[in-house]
Amino acid sequence: MTMRTPPEIGGMGHSVPRKEDPRFLQGKGNYVDDVKLPGMLHLDIVRSPLAHARITSINAEKALAIPGVLAVITGKDLEQYNLAWMPTLMSDLQMVLPVDTVKFDGQEVAAVLATDRYTAADGVSAVEVEYEPLEPVVNPFRALEADSPIVREDKEEKTNHIWHWEAGDRSSTDRAFSRSAVTVKEDIYIPRIHVSSIETCGCVAQWDAVQEKLTVWMTTQAPHAIRTVIALVAGHLGLAEHKIRVISPDIGGGFGGKVPVYPGYVLAIAASFLTGHPVKWVEDRMENLMADSFARDYHIAAEVAARQDGTMEALRIKTVADHGYTDAACNPSQFPAGLFHICTGSYDFKDAFVEVDGVYTNKPPGGIAYRCSFRVTEAVYAVERMADIVAHQLNIDPAEFRMKNFVKPESFPYRSVLGWEYDSGDYQGALERAMEIIDYPALRREQAERRDRGELMGIGISSFTEIVGAGPSRHFDILGIKMFDSADIRIHPTGKAIARFGTKSQGQGHETTYAQIIAEELGIPASDITVEEGDTDTAPYGLGTYASRSTPTAGAAAAVASRKILDKARTIASYLLDVSEEDLEWEPGKFSVRGAPDRARTIQEIAFAAYTDHPLGMEAGLEAHSSYDPPNLTYPFGSYICAVDIDKGTGEVKIRRFVAVDDCGNVINPMIVEGQVHGGLTMGLAPALLEEMVYDENGNNLTGTFMDYLLPTAVETPVWETDRTVTPSPHHPLGAKGIGESATVGAPAAIANAVVDALWHLGVRNIDIPITSAKVWQALRDAGVDE
Amino acid sequence: MTTEASQPAMVSIRVTLNGTEQEASVEPRLLLVHFIRETLNLTGTHIGCDTTHCGACTILLDGTPVKSCTIFAVQADGREITTVEGLAAGGVLHPIQAAFTEEHGLQCGFCTPGMMLTGVAFLENNPDPSEAEIRRAISGNLCRCTGYVNIIKAYQSAAAKLRERGA
Ligand code: FES
Ligand code: FES
Numbered sequence: 025m026t027m028r029t030p031p032e033i034g035g036m037g038h039s040v041p042r043k044e045d046p047r048f049l050q051g052k053g054n055y056v057d058d059v060k061l062p063g064m065l066h067l068d069i070v071r072s073p074l075a076h077a078r079i080t081s082i083n084a085e086k087a088l089a090i091p092g093v094l095a096v097i098t099g100k101d102l103e104q105y106n107l108a109w110m111p112t113l114m115s116d117l118q119m120v121l122p123v124d125t126v127k128f129d130g131q132e133v134a135a136v137l138a139t140d141r142y143t144a145a146d147g148v149s150a151v152e153v154e155y156e157p158l159e160p161v162v163n164p165f166r167a168l169e170a171d172s173p174i175v176r177e178d179k180e181e182k183t184n185h186i187w188h189w190e191a192g193d194r195s196s197t198d199r200a201f202s203r204s205a206v207t208v209k210e211d212i213y214i215p216r217i218h219v220s221s222i223e224t225c226g227c228v229a230q231w232d233a234v235q236e237k238l239t240v241w242m243t244t245q246a247p248h249a250i251r252t253v254i255a256l257v258a259g260h261l262g263l264a265e266h267k268i269r270v271i272s273p274d275i276g277g278g279f280g281g282k283v284p285v286y287p288g289y290v291l292a293i294a295a296s297f298l299t300g301h302p303v304k305w306v307e308d309r310m311e312n313l314m315a316d317s318f319a320r321d322y323h324i325a326a327e328v329a330a331r332q333d334g335t336m337e338a339l340r341i342k343t344v345a346d347h348g349y350t351d352a353a354c355n356p357s358q359f360p361a362g363l364f365h366i367c368t369g370s371y372d373f374k375d376a377f378v379e380v381d382g383v384y385t386n387k388p389p390g391g392i393a394y395r396c397s398f399r400v401t402e403a404v405y406a407v408e409r410m411a412d413i414v415a416h417q418l419n420i421d422p423a424e425f426r427m428k429n430f431v432k433p434e435s436f437p438y439r440s441v442l443g444w445e446y447d448s449g450d451y452q453g454a455l456e457r458a459m460e461i462i463d464y465p466a467l468r469r470e471q472a473e474r475r476d477r478g479e480l481m482g483i484g485i486s487s488f489t490e491i492v493g494a495g496p497s498r499h500f501d502i503l504g505i506k507m508f509d510s511a512d513i514r515i516h517p518t519g520k521a522i523a524r525f526g527t528k529s530q531g532q533g534h535e536t537t538y539a540q541i542i543a544e545e546l547g548i549p550a551s552d553i554t555v556e557e558g559d560t561d562t563a564p565y566g567l568g569t570y571a572s573r574s575t576p577t578a579g580a581a582a583a584v585a586s587r588k589i590l591d592k593a594r595t596i597a598s599y600l601l602d603v604s605e606e607d608l609e610w611e612p613g614k615f616s617v618r619g620a621p622d623r624a625r626t627i628q629e630i631a632f633a634a635y636t637d638h639p640l641g642m643e644a645g646l647e648a649h650s651s652y653d654p655p656n657l658t659y660p661f662g663s664y665i666c667a668v669d670i671d672k673g674t675g676e677v678k679i680r681r682f683v684a685v686d687d688c689g690n691v692i693n694p695m696i697v698e699g700q701v702h703g704g705l706t707m708g709l710a711p712a713l714l715e716e717m718v719y720d721e722n723g724n725n726l727t728g729t730f731m732d733y734l735l736p737t738a739v740e741t742p743v744w745e746t747d748r749t750v751t752p753s754p755h756h757p758l759g760a761k762g763i764g765e766s767a768t769v770g771a772p773a774a775i776a777n778a779v780v781d782a783l784w785h786l787g788v789r790n791i792d793i794p795i796t797s798a799k800v801w802q803a804l805r806d807a808g809v810d811e
Numbered sequence: 812m813t814t815e816a817s818q819p820a821m822v823s824i825r826v827t828l829n830g831t832e833q834e835a836s837v838e839p840r841l842l843l844v845h846f847i848r849e850t851l852n853l854t855g856t857h858i859g860c861d862t863t864h865c866g867a868c869t870i871l872l873d874g875t876p877v878k879s880c881t882i883f884a885v886q887a888d889g890r891e892i893t894t895v896e897g898l899a900a901g902g903v904l905h906p907i908q909a910a911f912t913e914e915h916g917l918q919c920g921f922c923t924p925g926m927m928l929t930g931v932a933f934l935e936n937n938p939d940p941s942e943a944e945i946r947r948a949i950s951g952n953l954c955r956c957t958g959y960v961n962i963i964k965a966y967q968s969a970a971a972k973l974r975e976r977g978a
Contacts, residue, residue, distance in 0.1 A: 042915070049898075049917070049923065050855070050896065050904075051854070051856070053855070055857070055921065057848075058848075060852070221921075222867055223919070224859070276919045699915045699918060699961060702959075702961065703958045731864065735955065737953060738945070738946040739947060741958060744958060
């Protein structure tokens, strides 16, 4: 991409150093747990040790006897205020605190309010709760059996089935299957995982009884939506939206885990409201792992129908989605299974049908993303695994197989059989580039040689299509609120600027990239632009940052608002230079008179004039707002190739090389884009080889610490080799697409495909992720390999 | 129960924090990380777990990296503590801080203080480390954002800067 601005301006394409770094490097970030207010109390939570039980008694006496313990709050207390239950974003109900039964191991049971966090913890251990155990429902297939215990006795319908959702044409797909030469079926489980941002969740709630105003510092990716939710849930208590200020300060990683409303937030707010003191609640890691939203947990049965020559014709997917005890996913309202119907991926399927059934079990609620757009990793994983299985079964090279089935570059905009309109793509180009970097033919030759020597080496490809930037208001809303996003830009008299957005960075570097967009459009140096987000009292309303939507929505809003400013600047320039607007030429930073380049006004001079010498009849000042409603989603894509070596003796999988070619259209800051890809790849590696939330048959969580829930360290993480192709989005004002999550979406299938590729000749068709040494070792033994 | 009996005796301790002497009286059970963050109000040291895995709380105790969530404040009595706030001197970033921003070794910044302090001690003992040595050195510091690639580059670049400074 050619750059329009010089480095001093730092518009698009420049690796501008990040504005947020100086404070983070010097310990001057301001994360929620850093907020300390006079008189602040601490809230801690008593949690259930059982997955399903009736609470027979809660005795707070001993806790209340501890000096410094001020109150113990139970579900019965909240019930009086009609606050024991709260709505989820999917219009289900979630308990703030239980009134009678607990539904998962680690569930909130009571809250202790104390003068400091140690005393609060003492209080938690002193609260005595008696339970009568109930039979837990752990397996979602068991949950669907007629004689299964019911998880949600509170609901009228006595069933664990939450909803059925489907897309595509069932009968045409069935017909395609019945006439097809080759059909391939595989059961694929994508386990429950957890985002585990290094900062856990928490808040400080401050109710000011005099001003009647609530301020909440909160680890949230969507402060504006949260404010509206608080107003809707607590409106009956007198909390009106203009009296609520949500501040999302620096956030230590989000990845989807900081979108939902957790009971702890509500309890802190309620406690502050009742006591008049500021109240802090910050969960520890075990609470975070055991009770905060999970991701994935899809049991997928996938089928592909193909011709003998390897042309894929039809895709049929049936999925059971384990949602835990309530549907607290964070999907757009119209999509209970998210954007799972992107599952035809990069391939030109003529027929497809996909159905998902949501199920209650005695596990924590969630169904959020894990650094991915709504359920897109599940979709991509399924189709990329299936593509590999079909290719292997037909004895066609997986790269050749993909080339044959790709949506062709000339087919864009491409309408998928499941209803999406892909904006742009060159899937072949990305795969070719990845094959070139890794020298695919040489790698295949090496594999053959090694196999002859009895060694296990595998090569896996994943050519994914992402779908991000929700979303067009016709289809995308959360609780009815359309999923636009906003920018407010104000140019000060001296030509410096402040810009505010409805999104909220959690490490993505918005303060830098948004400034670069404005620099690109207006020629004001990025270093002269302050970017703010996260304070609902000052920032414009927006739906927040998740699902890679910031660049597609708020980034677009920054461009559109800048262009409004430029229009006004042009009028002012024509007035100052006394020529008609048509006679002006723009280059980033100044307007000059066509044919007389010496007669010019810089954007800074124009800004000054906007306050001091503007045309009669024009409003003073230079500012603009945009609430951007994207006409379509953006469809980033890429091709990843992974080469693994497997130790026959131990089953250990070693990633030897991993080449990632991404395409996110035009790039704002290459350094940041590459950083996002590195992080995403590592969060793709994690579920592929390490991470899984495990429950025993009683519903006990066995992975409640970092000792058993294994985040990749620098030792397990391979060297990521990254590169890019550039296929701009035709509808985004900057030609950009989202990038934060592509790699998380694409990577797991590349790794799993590589492992199975190494073992296929031994009869192994699939190993469910996480592919641990133990699973591979077992597969090798089952195949009769002994060493 | 008698409230007095349950009140733990307070212990008075004295530490040198980033070059300045500090005295305070603390509960014996107070973790060093809370002492630094809440008693002394330096919030650059973070907390990311309860099992000594994440390293977000790493500080230097007499020059050695220590996970401050896993030791009591009283154990630091009479000792020298360096936190992230003590890295820059006279308004100039420490080479490792400069390297982290140049190499984009941080995103959300939550792991960064611990990552850098581990690095300061590591590079002192190993001024020209291999990539594998760096990976091992930071295996007790988790980062969820960066994928470690740029953190490793930052270590390498900081090592070069420090060697130059020492030369
Ligand atoms: S907070 Fe100390 S190691 Fe995690
Ligand atoms: S930069 Fe976010 S955890 Fe490391």
